[in-house]
Amino acid sequence: MTCPNRQKFPFNVEKNGRIGKIYRLGNGTYKTHFRFGGKPLQNTFKSFEAALRYLESEFVKLDTDRVNALSQHPLNGSAQTYSELEQLLRREVAGSTLREAVTFFLAHHKSKKLEPKTFADASDIFVKYQGRNNISPIHIKTLKKHFRRFKREFGTRRIHEITTLEVSEWLASRKDEKTGKLWSAKTRTSVLGSLVSLSIFSRDILKAIPDIGKTEFQKVARPKKDEQEAVEIYTSEEMEKLLLAALENDVDMIPALVLGGFEGLRPAEFHAEGARRSGLKWEAFIWDDELLHISGQKVRSKPNRDIPLHPVTRAWLEPFRVLEGEIWQYKQANSKKMAALREKAEVRSIYNGFRHSYASYRIRHLKGNLAELAQEMGNSPREIINSYKRNVTDSEADEWFSILPPKGYADLIYQYIQNQVRPFEVSLKVA
Numbered sequence: 348m349t350c351p352n353r354q355k356f357p358f359n360v361e362k363n364g365r366i367g368k369i370y371r372l373g374n375g376t377y378k379t380h381f382r383f384g385g386k387p388l389q390n391t392f393k394s395f396e397a398a399l400r401y402l403e404s405e406f407v408k409l410d411t412d413r414v415n416a417l418s419q420h421p422l423n424g425s426a427q428t429y430s431e432l433e434q435l436l437r438r439e440v441a442g443s444t445l446r447e448a449v450t451f452f453l454a455h456h457k458s459k460k461l462e463p464k465t466f467a468d469a470s471d472i473f474v475k476y477q478g479r480n481n482i483s484p485i486h487i488k489t490l491k492k493h494f495r496r497f498k499r500e501f502g503t504r505r506i507h508e509i510t511t512l513e514v515s516e517w518l519a520s521r522k523d524e525k526t527g528k529l530w531s532a533k534t535r536t537s538v539l540g541s542l543v544s545l546s547i548f549s550r551d552i553l554k555a556i557p558d559i560g561k562t563e564f565q566k567v568a569r570p571k572k573d574e575q576e577a578v579e580i581y582t583s584e585e586m587e588k589l590l591l592a593a594l595e596n597d598v599d600m601i602p603a604l605v606l607g608g609f610e611g612l613r614p615a616e617f618h619a620e621g622a623r624r625s626g627l628k629w630e631a632f633i634w635d636d637e638l639l640h641i642s643g644q645k646v647r648s649k650p651n652r653d654i655p656l657h658p659v660t661r662a663w664l665e666p667f668r669v670l671e672g673e674i675w676q677y678k679q680a681n682s683k684k685m686a687a688l689r690e691k692a693e694v695r696s697i698y699n700g701f702r703h704s705y706a707s708y709r710i711r712h713l714k715g716n717l718a719e720l721a722q723e724m725g726n727s728p729r730e731i732i733n734s735y736k737r738n739v740t741d742s743e744a745d746e747w748f749s750i751l752p753p754k755g756y757a758d759l760i761y762q763y764i765q766n767q768v769r770p771f772e773v774s775l776k777v778a
Contacts, residue, residue, distance in 0.1 A: 358395075360402045365409065367402040369395065383409065464555040466509065467502040470494040472553065473545050485615065493541040496521070506549050507556040511566040514542065518570065535570040543567075578736045579697045580704040581608070583746040590663070590750065592692035598763050600688050602674050603681060605663045607701030609748065610639055610654050611709065611724045614682075614699075618675035626675045632656065634668060641725065652725045659748050666760035699734075704747070706735035711744035 357368040367381035377398040392398040436443045521530040546564035550556040593600040606612045637656045717728040
């Protein structure tokens with residue numbers, strides 16, 4: 348066929364259901380176009396006749412040798428092999444095709460080459476990366492502790508080869524090194540969170556885990572809270588022992604005890620050790636309005652909150668109101684000073700015990716009003732439910748908030764402030 352002078356382009360070429368097109372280019376040449384295997388195929392010829400012969404010839408080859416289509420994509424194996432692969436895909440993933448599998452492979456592996464790393468190497472890089480991104484020292488310390496434990500068994504393993512089952516069994520078998528008891532669901536969840544964060548970093552940044560969806564760490568089921576796992580809190584008798592021990596041995600610990608036990612503050616909100624912000628200041632006490640103003644707290648959606656200044660708090664802390672500046676300015680960590688105080692008072696150690704005690708006793712006075720307690724503690728009602736003991740009575744709550752200082756306490760504190768050589772500089776509003 349010769350090209351008629353008035354032929355419209357593109358010129359369609361149809362044969363046995365296949366469609367191709369011939370385009371006339373501005374330089375007098377002709378371009379062919381058709382699709383095969385989902386991909387466009389194009390060629391250029393000097394004459395219309397040559398372009399037409401090419402399309403008709405290709406369509407004949409494709410129709411007479413559909414299995415191999417040697418003119419375009421020669422196969423490396425037999426037709427039976429490819430048929431078996433297609434059947435395997437459809438059996439394992441309903442509706443899938445060999446073409447989809449190839450497309451998926453190219454998308455996730457061609458441009459994202461795996462760069463294997465051991466768990467130890469990946470975790471070390473992750474910790475350094477987090478440190479450069481202004482993550483708080485406390486969080487960095489937690490990551491190091493969690494990874495150190497996991498490294499003992501998996502440190503030399505390549506991180507992409509660690510399986511979901513291995514992580515699950517490891518978490519379920521961990522025991523507290525001091526008590527010998529299995530980790531609580533809360534501890535397992537915390538450690539798992541660190542491992543998941545590392546795995547995502549290893550996949551997305553380090554390319555040490557194949558980018559084919561969820562990592563093996565992400566697939567680990569979140570530990571369920573043990574039904575028998577009750578929140579531990581201090582009794583009013585234990586709290587009184589601690590306060591009296593502080594009055595006798597370490598007066599500077601009184602504000603720490605009071606703010607945790609009678610106002611529900613997180614330890615870090617009070618002393619800010621390791622945080623990239625200052626600790627609580629005496630100026631946060633709004634004595635005339637009976638409020639304690641907390642700003643820059645842990646939950647970003649709740650940047651500030653006001654907590655009622657309970658009478659028991661005023662009784663213990665009002666003698667300190669002549670002070671200004673940060674309450675905690677000691678070189679020794681709060682945790683170490685608190686441990687020494689518990690030893691002198693012969694009182695047990697409870698993780699986050701003062702804050703959990705406040706929640707447990709305060710909810711009784713609030714008649715179960717979770718929303719109000721959540722506002723005071725700067726958290727969600729759902730989280731608050733996990734932070735208080737259920738079987739506390741009204742009388743126990745009354746006893747907790749009735750632990751008053753001994754007679755002559757205020758005079759002792761005034762004398763201490765004015766005469767003791769304190770371990771930090773303070774300014775006094777009064778002489």
